[in-house]
Amino acid sequence: MNIATRIFFVFLVILGLLGAIVISMTLLADSRKKTAEAKLHLLTSYKLVNQLRQTSDDLTRMARSYVATGDAIHEQGYSEILAAQNEDITPSNLQAGTTQLSDLIKQSGLTDQELFLLEQSRKNSVLLNKIEDQAFGAMKGLFPEIPALHKNPDPEYARSLLYGKQYYQIKAELMQAVQRLNTLINDRVYREIDDNKATEDLYWKITALLIIVTILFSVLAFLFFRTRIIRPIVSLSKIARKIQSGKVDERATVNSQDEIGILNDAFNNMIEARLQCEQELENNEKSLRTTLDSMGDAMIATDISGHITRMNPIAEKLCGWKIEDAINRPLPEVFHIINTRTGKMADNPVNRVMSNGEICDLPEDTTLIAKDGTEYQIADSAAPIWDETSNITGVVLVFHDITDEYACRKALHESEERYRKLFENTEVPMCNEDLSEIYEALNKLRNEGVKDLRQFLKDNRDTAWNMAGMIKILQANNATLRLFETEDHAKLISKIDTTFGLNAIDVFIDELCAIWDRKDIFRSEAKFRTFGGKDIDVIISFQIPRTEEGFKNISFSIIDITDQKKSEAELRESEERFKRLFENSEVSICNEDLSEVKAELEKIRQSGVLDFRQYLKDNQLILWQLVNMVKVIQVNDATLKLFGATSDKNFIRQFDKTFGPNAIEIFTDGLCAIWDGKKVYRAVSDFRTLSGKLLKAIISYPIPETVDGFKSIPVSIIDITELKKAESAQKESEASFRRLFENAGVSIWNEDMSKVCQTLEGLRRDGVSDLRKYLEENPQAARDMANSVRIIQVNDATLKLFGGETSEKFIPLIDNIF
Structure with a gap:
C-alpha cells in the first residue's frame, strides 16, 4: 500500500467519520429544533389562551363598569375590545401572519380534545356577549325579546344580568374550559419535550463517540491535513476577525467540497443570518416606534430620575412640546399638571410610582397646561418599567384628553339636579319608599315553607298588618303633600297609616303577592283619606326590583282618579238606568x-x-x-x-x-x-x-x-x-205625588245618609261592637257623621214649620235649626 493509497484511505476514513459527525449533529440539531418548536408552541398557546381569558375578563369588566356607572366610555371600551377580538392578529402581538385567533390555536397543533375545549370556551364567550348585550339594551330601555318596544332605562335589571347566577355560571365554565385547555396543552408539549430530550441524549453520545474516533485519526493524519485543513481554517479565522472589526462585507472563499467547504458555507450563511437578524431588530424597533406613535392615547416615558426619554405625537400635541425639545427634560417641565378645583400644582406621578413601585392614577380633577397655555382635562395612569432583573428602569405615563367627557359629567350633574327639581315640582304625586324589611320578611316566610302567600295572609291577618308597619317613606314630592292635604313632610311620613282607606289592607296584600310572585310591575286602585278627611281614589304603581338592594329605594307613583271613579259610577248608573229603561220601557x-x-x-x-x-x-x-x-x-x-x-x-x-x-x-x-x-x-x-x-x-x-x-x-x-x-x-201620577208631598200637613224631607252607612260599616270592620258607647267616647265621630248627612228636598210644611222661604234657601241653612 503506497502512501497515496494510505492517504486516500485515511482521508476516506476521516471523511466518513466527519460525515457521521455531521449527520449526528444534524439529527441532534433537528431534535433541538423540535424541542424549541415545542417550547415555542407552548409559549404561543400560553399567549393565545391567556389572550382568550384576558379578552373575556376585559369584556366583563367593561360591561359591569358600564351598567354600574352608565358611563358611555365603558360601552365604547367594550365595543373596541369586542371588535379587537374578531380582528386579525398582527406580528407585534404574536407571530407573523394574518390568521384569526382560533386559526392560530389550531395551527399550534391542538388535539381534538383541546379543540373541543376551545370551541366550548368560545360558545360560552358568545353566551356572555349575549347577556352583556341584553344588559346594554336594558341600560337604554331596549329589550331584545320585544325589538319594537322601548321602555325606560333599567340599570337595576342590567346589573342583575351581569351579576346574576347564570352569568357567573357561564363565566366559570368559560374559565374552567380555558384552564383545562391550558393544562392539556402543557402536558402534551412537555411530553414532546421529554421525548426530544431523550433523543438528544442519544445523539450526544453517538456524536461524542464519533468525535473521539475522529480525533484519533486526526492526530495520525495531522501532517496530511495541515495543508488541507489548517490553512483553510486560518483563512476563515482571518475573515472572522475582519468581520468582527466591522468589515461585514468580507466573506470566506475556501473552495473545497469537504467539510471545510461546508464550514465555509455555514460561516458565510451565519454572517448573512446575523445581518438579517440585525435588519429584523431594526424593523422591530421601527414597528415599536410606529405602534407608540399610532396610539390613540398620549404616552410619555421617563428614566428613573424623571427625565423624558420618549414621547408619542399625541403627547407632543397635548403638551405642546416637540420630542427633540422634550428629551432629557424633567417631566414637570413638559408635563405641567394642576388640580382643576384648587389650581395648585399636582403631584409628580413619577415620584409616586418610584416610591411605591405600583401603578397609580391621577385624581379625576386634573388639568394639563400645554406649553402655549392651552388647558386640557385629562385622565392619566403611570406605571413602572421593569427590567429582566425586576428593577425599575423608568416610568411610563399614558393619558388622554377628557375635556369633553368632563364637561359631559358636569352637564350630567346639572341634569341630575334638574331631575331632582322635576321630582319635587312634578304634578304627579310620587314618593320613595324603603321595603327592604318587607322583602326580608317575605324571604323568611318562603324559607319557612309558605307556598300560597295570599292564603297565608288571609289566615294570618296580623302578619299582613305587621308588614304594613314595616313600610318606610323616604321622600315625597310636593304633589303628594297636596294630594293628602298637608304641608308637613314629616307628618306624612310618620302618619301615613292614618291615610289608609277601607281596602288598604287588601291592596297591600295584592302588593305583597306581586313581590312574592316576582312580577315586573305592581299597579292597583286603592282608597285613601287625606289629612283633611277627604276620601280619594287613586292608582298606585311601582316597578318591582330584581335585587334586594333595589327594595331599599322604590319610587311609587300615586294618580288621583277620584273624579274618574265618580264619572265611572255615574256612567254605570246611567247604563243601568238605560238598561232598565230599555227593558221596562213602555x-x-x-x-x-x-x-x-x-x-x-x-x-x-x-x-x-x-x-x-x-x-x-x-x-x-x-x-x-x-x-x-x-x-x-x-x-x-x-x-x-x-x-x-x-x-x-x-x-x-x-x-x-x-x-x-x-x-x-x-x-x-x-x-x-x-x-x-x-x-x-x-x-x-x-x-x-x-x-x-x-x-x-x-x-x-x-x-x-x-x-x-x-x-x-x-x-x-x-x-x-x-x-x-x-x-x-204619568203626568197625573207625578202631579198626584207632588200634591201629596207639597200639601202634606206633616214636615217631610228627603235625606242622603249613604256616607253615614259607609262610616258605620268601617267602624264595624274595625271591631266596634257597642256603637252607643263608642259615640259617647268619641263625640267628634258622631258630629262628623251628622255633618255627612245631605238634605235633598223638603216640603212646604217643613218650610212653614221652620220659617223658610224656599227649599233652595232653606237647605244650605238647615244646620242652624239643630
Missing part, C-alpha cells in the same frame, strides 16, 4: 244592525249615483235587497207585547210580517235620510201585529256618524194611542 225599542245597508249605500255612492231616491224608484229589486240586509239584534218586552210575539226569536223570525201598507215608502225615506247624512230619522208608519192587527206608530232612530255606529241602532216604535194614555197617566 215604548217598543229594537236594536238593529244596518252595517251591511251602510256599506251597500257607499258602494252605490262610489258608482256615481247622485239622485238616490230616483235610483231606488228605478231599481226596486235593489231596494228589496236592502230591506233583507236589515238585521234585528234585540227587542224589549214592550215590542213583544206590541206585536204579540212570545219571545225575541219568535219576533225576529217573523219580522217581515210586521210591515204595514206603507212600509216600503217609510224604508225608502229612511235610506234617503242615511244617504243625505241626517242625524235623526222620524216618521209615522203602519205596522201589523203577528196576528195581523193594523197599528199606527211613530218610528224613529238616530243616524250614526261612524260606520261602527250602524252595527247597533236603537229603533223606537211608539204606538201613538198607548203613548198618549201613558203620558197622561
Whole structure:
C-alpha cells in the first residue's frame, strides 16, 4: 500500500467519520429544533389562551363598569375590545401572519380534545356577549325579546344580568374550559419535550463517540491535513476577525467540497443570518416606534430620575412640546399638571410610582397646561418599567384628553339636579319608599315553607298588618303633600297609616303577592283619606326590583282618579238606568244592525249615483235587497207585547210580517235620510201585529256618524194611542205625588245618609261592637257623621214649620235649626 493509497484511505476514513459527525449533529440539531418548536408552541398557546381569558375578563369588566356607572366610555371600551377580538392578529402581538385567533390555536397543533375545549370556551364567550348585550339594551330601555318596544332605562335589571347566577355560571365554565385547555396543552408539549430530550441524549453520545474516533485519526493524519485543513481554517479565522472589526462585507472563499467547504458555507450563511437578524431588530424597533406613535392615547416615558426619554405625537400635541425639545427634560417641565378645583400644582406621578413601585392614577380633577397655555382635562395612569432583573428602569405615563367627557359629567350633574327639581315640582304625586324589611320578611316566610302567600295572609291577618308597619317613606314630592292635604313632610311620613282607606289592607296584600310572585310591575286602585278627611281614589304603581338592594329605594307613583271613579259610577248608573229603561220601557225599542245597508249605500255612492231616491224608484229589486240586509239584534218586552210575539226569536223570525201598507215608502225615506247624512230619522208608519192587527206608530232612530255606529241602532216604535194614555197617566201620577208631598200637613224631607252607612260599616270592620258607647267616647265621630248627612228636598210644611222661604234657601241653612 503506497502512501497515496494510505492517504486516500485515511482521508476516506476521516471523511466518513466527519460525515457521521455531521449527520449526528444534524439529527441532534433537528431534535433541538423540535424541542424549541415545542417550547415555542407552548409559549404561543400560553399567549393565545391567556389572550382568550384576558379578552373575556376585559369584556366583563367593561360591561359591569358600564351598567354600574352608565358611563358611555365603558360601552365604547367594550365595543373596541369586542371588535379587537374578531380582528386579525398582527406580528407585534404574536407571530407573523394574518390568521384569526382560533386559526392560530389550531395551527399550534391542538388535539381534538383541546379543540373541543376551545370551541366550548368560545360558545360560552358568545353566551356572555349575549347577556352583556341584553344588559346594554336594558341600560337604554331596549329589550331584545320585544325589538319594537322601548321602555325606560333599567340599570337595576342590567346589573342583575351581569351579576346574576347564570352569568357567573357561564363565566366559570368559560374559565374552567380555558384552564383545562391550558393544562392539556402543557402536558402534551412537555411530553414532546421529554421525548426530544431523550433523543438528544442519544445523539450526544453517538456524536461524542464519533468525535473521539475522529480525533484519533486526526492526530495520525495531522501532517496530511495541515495543508488541507489548517490553512483553510486560518483563512476563515482571518475573515472572522475582519468581520468582527466591522468589515461585514468580507466573506470566506475556501473552495473545497469537504467539510471545510461546508464550514465555509455555514460561516458565510451565519454572517448573512446575523445581518438579517440585525435588519429584523431594526424593523422591530421601527414597528415599536410606529405602534407608540399610532396610539390613540398620549404616552410619555421617563428614566428613573424623571427625565423624558420618549414621547408619542399625541403627547407632543397635548403638551405642546416637540420630542427633540422634550428629551432629557424633567417631566414637570413638559408635563405641567394642576388640580382643576384648587389650581395648585399636582403631584409628580413619577415620584409616586418610584416610591411605591405600583401603578397609580391621577385624581379625576386634573388639568394639563400645554406649553402655549392651552388647558386640557385629562385622565392619566403611570406605571413602572421593569427590567429582566425586576428593577425599575423608568416610568411610563399614558393619558388622554377628557375635556369633553368632563364637561359631559358636569352637564350630567346639572341634569341630575334638574331631575331632582322635576321630582319635587312634578304634578304627579310620587314618593320613595324603603321595603327592604318587607322583602326580608317575605324571604323568611318562603324559607319557612309558605307556598300560597295570599292564603297565608288571609289566615294570618296580623302578619299582613305587621308588614304594613314595616313600610318606610323616604321622600315625597310636593304633589303628594297636596294630594293628602298637608304641608308637613314629616307628618306624612310618620302618619301615613292614618291615610289608609277601607281596602288598604287588601291592596297591600295584592302588593305583597306581586313581590312574592316576582312580577315586573305592581299597579292597583286603592282608597285613601287625606289629612283633611277627604276620601280619594287613586292608582298606585311601582316597578318591582330584581335585587334586594333595589327594595331599599322604590319610587311609587300615586294618580288621583277620584273624579274618574265618580264619572265611572255615574256612567254605570246611567247604563243601568238605560238598561232598565230599555227593558221596562213602555215604548217598543229594537236594536238593529244596518252595517251591511251602510256599506251597500257607499258602494252605490262610489258608482256615481247622485239622485238616490230616483235610483231606488228605478231599481226596486235593489231596494228589496236592502230591506233583507236589515238585521234585528234585540227587542224589549214592550215590542213583544206590541206585536204579540212570545219571545225575541219568535219576533225576529217573523219580522217581515210586521210591515204595514206603507212600509216600503217609510224604508225608502229612511235610506234617503242615511244617504243625505241626517242625524235623526222620524216618521209615522203602519205596522201589523203577528196576528195581523193594523197599528199606527211613530218610528224613529238616530243616524250614526261612524260606520261602527250602524252595527247597533236603537229603533223606537211608539204606538201613538198607548203613548198618549201613558203620558197622561204619568203626568197625573207625578202631579198626584207632588200634591201629596207639597200639601202634606206633616214636615217631610228627603235625606242622603249613604256616607253615614259607609262610616258605620268601617267602624264595624274595625271591631266596634257597642256603637252607643263608642259615640259617647268619641263625640267628634258622631258630629262628623251628622255633618255627612245631605238634605235633598223638603216640603212646604217643613218650610212653614221652620220659617223658610224656599227649599233652595232653606237647605244650605238647615244646620242652624239643630
